[in-house]
Amino acid sequence: MLLQHAREAHVVGVRVRHDHGPQRPQGQAQGAETLLQQRERLWGAQAAVDQHRAGGGADPVHVHPPEGERHGKPHPHEVGCEYFYEQRVLRLRARAACPACSVATRVRQGKRRRSGKSLRxxxxxxxxxxxxxxxxxxxxxxxxxxxxxxxxxxxxxxxxxxxxxxxxxxxxxxxxxxxxxxxxxxxxxxxxxxxxxxxxxxxxxxxxxxxxxxxxxxxxxxxxxxxxxxxxxxxxxxxxxxxxxxxxxxxxxxxxxxxxxxxxxxxxxxxxxxxxxxxxxxxxxxxxxxxxxxxxxxxxxxxxxxxxxxxxxxxxxxxxxxxxxxxxxxxxxxxxxxxx
The missing domain is CATH 3.50.40.10 (Phenylalanyl-trna Synthetase, Chain B, domain 3)
Structure with a gap:
C-alpha cells in the first residue's frame, strides 16, 4: 500500500494522494501541529507519490474525505476541502481545490484576483x-x-x-x-x-x-x-x-x-x-x-x-x-x- 491513513485529491489537473500522518495520540487536540509540521507532512506525502509514479505506479482514484475530519471542523464548502485549505494557506504552490467542492468555492469566495495595479x-x-x-x-x-x-x-x-x-x-x-x-x-x-x-x-x-x-x-x-x-x-x-x-x-x-x-x-x-x-x-x-x-x-x-x-x-x-x-x-x- 502506498501510504497509510491517506486521503486523495486533484492537484493542478493531476490526481495525487496526500498523507495526513499517523493517528493522533488520544487526548491531543486536533490542529495542534505547527505550520512547519504541516508543511513537512504534506511535502513528505507528495515526495512519496512522486516516487510511486517514478516506479510505474498508477494514480489512485479520488475519494472525498468524510464529513467532520478536516482540522476538527465541518466541511466548509464555501472555503473548500481540507486539501484546498492547507495547500492555499501554507503556500505549497498547488492551485486546485478538491473537485467535490471547487464549484461551491468559486461561487462563495470568488476567484482569487490580483488588482493589476499598485497603489501609491x-x-x-x-x-x-x-x-x-x-x-x-x-x-x-x-x-x-x-x-x-x-x-x-x-x-x-x-x-x-x-x-x-x-x-x-x-x-x-x-x-x-x-x-x-x-x-x-x-x-x-x-x-x-x-x-x-x-x-x-x-x-x-x-x-x-x-x-x-x-x-x-x-x-x-x-x-x-x-x-x-x-x-x-x-x-x-x-x-x-x-x-x-x-x-x-x-x-x-x-x-x-x-x-x-x-x-x-x-x-x-x-x-x-x-x-x-x-x-x-x-x-x-x-x-x-x-x-x-x-x-x-x-x-x-x-x-x-x-x-x-x-x-x-x-x-x-x-x-x-x-x-x-x-x-x-x-x-x-x-x-x-x-x-x-
Missing part, C-alpha cells in the same frame, strides 16, 4: 510629511478565513508576556508606548483622550481580557500591532477609489468607523482616497472593512517622524512575511515613508 500612498502636505513615519504594505491574493488557531495562540501568548512584563505599571510610564503617543501629539491629537489602537490592545492585554477574534487577517494585524506597539490600519484595497493620501482631516470630514459610530476626522491624521477619509491610527472605517471576500489589502503602520527608519523597514518585512505564510498572499510590496 503619498503624504502631499509637507507639514504632515515631517511629522510621520509610515510603513506601507500591499498584498495581493490573500485568503481570509475564520480565526487561525496559530495566530490566536500567538496573540494570547504575546498578551501574557505583556502582562508579565508591565504588570502594575501605568501606560504613561511604559516607554514602548511613547512613539504612538508622540505621533498623536505631533499631529494635534491628545493621546490621553483618544488612544492609539495599539495602546487599546495593550490595555486589554494588561487587564487580562481575551483578545478579540475576528478573522485570520484581522487577528494577524492585531498580533503585529501589539508586538510593535504601533497602530496599524488594515484596508480592503478593492474598495478604495483613486489615489491614497495621508493628511489631516478637513472641516466636515467624517466616516463610519468599525463598531464606534461616526469618527470625526477634522484636524486628525487620516488616510483618504477620492471618496474621503477611510482610516486613522485610532480606528478603521466600515467602508474598507475586511471580509471573507477580501482579496487585496493595504496596511499602514503609523509612527512619528523620529521613529528609526530601519526599525520600520523591519516591521514591514515581518508583516509581509506573515501575510504570505498565514493568509497566503501571492505577492507583497513594502515601502517606508519618512523616519529618522
Amino acid at each position: 500612498v503619498v503624504v502631499a502636505d509637507p507639514v504632515v510629511a515631517h511629522r510621520v513615519c509610515l510603513g506601507v504594505i500591499e498584498a495581493d491574493g490573500v485568503l481570509v478565513l475564520p480565526s487561525e488557531e496559530s495566530v490566536v495562540r500567538d496573540l494570547e501568548e504575546l498578551a501574557a508576556r505583556v502582562r508579565e512584563r508591565y504588570a502594575g505599571r501605568p501606560p504613561a510610564e511604559v516607554e514602548a508606548l511613547q512613539p504612538a503617543r508622540e505621533l498623536y501629539r505631533r499631529t494635534g491629537e491628545d493621546p490621553t483622550k483618544t488612544r492609539p489602537s495599539s495602546e487599546a490592545l495593550f490595555r486589554r492585554a494588561l487587564r487580562g481580557q481575551p483578545m478579540s477574534q475576528v478573522n485570520s487577517l484581522v487577528d494577524l494585524c492585531n498580533l503585529c500591532s501589539l508586538e510593535f506597539l504601533l497602530p496599524i490600519g488594515l484596508y480592503d484595497r478593492d474598495r478604495l477609489r483613486g489615489a491614497v493620501e495621508v493628511r489631516l482631516g478637513r472641516p466636515g470630514e467624517a466616516y463610519l468607523s468599525l463598531g464606534k459610530g461616526l469618527f470625526r476626522a477634522e484636524g486628525r491624521l487620516v488616510v483618504c482616497d477620492a471618496d474621503g477619509p477611510f482610516g486613522s491610527p485610532t480606528n478603521d472605517s466600515a467602508r474598507t472593512a475586511i471580509t471573507e471576500r477580501t482579496r487585496n489589502v493595504l496596511l499602514v503602520v503609523f509612527a512619528p517622524a523620529s521613529y528609526p527608519r530601519r526599525r520600520m523597514v523591519e516591521h514591514t518585512e515581518v508583516v509581509a512575511t506573515r501575510l504570505r505564510t498565514v493568509v497566503g498572499a501571492e505577492d507583497t510590496r513594502t515601502e517606508v515613508l519618512g523616519g529618522a
Whole structure:
C-alpha cells in the first residue's frame, strides 16, 4: 500500500494522494501541529507519490474525505476541502481545490484576483510629511478565513508576556508606548483622550481580557500591532477609489468607523482616497472593512517622524512575511515613508 491513513485529491489537473500522518495520540487536540509540521507532512506525502509514479505506479482514484475530519471542523464548502485549505494557506504552490467542492468555492469566495495595479500612498502636505513615519504594505491574493488557531495562540501568548512584563505599571510610564503617543501629539491629537489602537490592545492585554477574534487577517494585524506597539490600519484595497493620501482631516470630514459610530476626522491624521477619509491610527472605517471576500489589502503602520527608519523597514518585512505564510498572499510590496 502506498501510504497509510491517506486521503486523495486533484492537484493542478493531476490526481495525487496526500498523507495526513499517523493517528493522533488520544487526548491531543486536533490542529495542534505547527505550520512547519504541516508543511513537512504534506511535502513528505507528495515526495512519496512522486516516487510511486517514478516506479510505474498508477494514480489512485479520488475519494472525498468524510464529513467532520478536516482540522476538527465541518466541511466548509464555501472555503473548500481540507486539501484546498492547507495547500492555499501554507503556500505549497498547488492551485486546485478538491473537485467535490471547487464549484461551491468559486461561487462563495470568488476567484482569487490580483488588482493589476499598485497603489501609491503619498503624504502631499509637507507639514504632515515631517511629522510621520509610515510603513506601507500591499498584498495581493490573500485568503481570509475564520480565526487561525496559530495566530490566536500567538496573540494570547504575546498578551501574557505583556502582562508579565508591565504588570502594575501605568501606560504613561511604559516607554514602548511613547512613539504612538508622540505621533498623536505631533499631529494635534491628545493621546490621553483618544488612544492609539495599539495602546487599546495593550490595555486589554494588561487587564487580562481575551483578545478579540475576528478573522485570520484581522487577528494577524492585531498580533503585529501589539508586538510593535504601533497602530496599524488594515484596508480592503478593492474598495478604495483613486489615489491614497495621508493628511489631516478637513472641516466636515467624517466616516463610519468599525463598531464606534461616526469618527470625526477634522484636524486628525487620516488616510483618504477620492471618496474621503477611510482610516486613522485610532480606528478603521466600515467602508474598507475586511471580509471573507477580501482579496487585496493595504496596511499602514503609523509612527512619528523620529521613529528609526530601519526599525520600520523591519516591521514591514515581518508583516509581509506573515501575510504570505498565514493568509497566503501571492505577492507583497513594502515601502517606508519618512523616519529618522
